[in-house]
Amino acid sequence: MRGNPVNYDKKQFPIYPSNLDWDLKRYLDLIPGKEVLDLGIGHGKNSIPLVKLGYNVTGVDYSAKCIEICKNACPELNLIQSDIRTFLIKKNKYDLISSRCVLHFFHKDDSYEIINNIKNCLKSNGLVYIHVFSSDDPRLKLHANSKDFEVLENNILHNTVNDTYISFFTKNEILDLFKNFKTISITEDYSLDIVGGSPHYSGVIKYIGQKILY
Numbered sequence: 001m002r003g004n005p006v007n008y009d010k011k012q013f014p015i016y017p018s019n020l021d022w023d024l025k026r027y028l029d030l031i032p033g034k035e036v037l038d039l040g041i042g043h044g045k046n047s048i049p050l051v052k053l054g055y056n057v058t059g060v061d062y063s064a065k066c067i068e069i070c071k072n073a074c075p076e077l078n079l080i081q082s083d084i085r086t087f088l089i090k091k092n093k094y095d096l097i098s099s100r101c102v103l104h105f106f107h108k109d110d111s112y113e114i115i116n117n118i119k120n121c122l123k124s125n126g127l128v129y130i131h132v133f134s135s136d137d138p139r140l141k142l143h144a145n146s147k148d149f150e151v152l153e154n155n156i157l158h159n160t161v162n163d164t165y166i167s168f169f170t171k172n173e174i175l176d177l178f179k180n181f182k183t184i185s186i187t188e189d190y191s192l193d194i195v196g197g198s199p200h201y202s203g204v205i206k207y208i209g210q211k212i213l214y
């Protein structure tokens with residue numbers, strides 16, 4: 001495990017209304033059962049609506065503040081405060097494992113390890129849902145020119161001030177990481193974000209895959 005986790009206890013991030021992302025909503029019928037794991041649940045953007053739809057959701061987050069916000073908003077959530085880099089995922093328990101906008105906050109060695117654990121532990125026919133920063137995100141170049149960051153190979157930046165990492169992915173990299181999964185949906189967004197701090201462009205890859213055992 002490399003570096004510190006980003007501290008969302010001190011960080012402001014947008015509180016989106018708790019409604020399901022369109023792509024997850026579209027493929028809900030493919031989820032084989034009701035057990036969901038949300039790695040880096042934040043404020044429960046997708047997880048709270050999933051509870052309301054009858055899913056049994058376990059949310060993991062490093063931030064005590066996020067856990068508290070989720071607990072107050074939806075007491076039915078099972079909440080665990082933990083670093084997802086050390087969290088042991090129960091094998092063959094989950095029908096959907098989601099990690100939305102989290103896996104880019106690590107050195108890729110750690111992101112890849114979490115992805116491998118997700119793949120191994122997911123139930124057969126289960127779905128994975130992830131969002132990660134794409135290599136088109138302008139912050140890759142912006143941070144690379146800042147004195148606070150050192151540039152490592154494979155689109156990884158190391159913030160030497162607080163010893164955190166930020167990684168940027170390509171579509172092919174994600175498809176390769178999930179090469180033994182069935183791709184249900186992969187999209188790349190490049191859009192202006194006007195709610196997450198000062199307005200900035202953001203590049204995000206969104207992937208939904210299914211674990212099919214042939």
Ligand SMILES: C[S@@+](CC[C@H](N)C(=O)[O-])C[C@H]1O[C@@H](n2cnc3c(N)ncnc32)[C@H](O)[C@@H]1O
Nearest residue numbers: 005008040041042045061062063083084100101
């Ligand atoms: C950008 S927010 C995304 C929250 C939520 N998944 C969403 O899409 O709205 C990133 C979340 O990941 C959590 N996080 C970051 N690093 C973590 C770590 N190492 N272990 C557990 N949670 C972590 C943060 O506390 C924060 O809640």
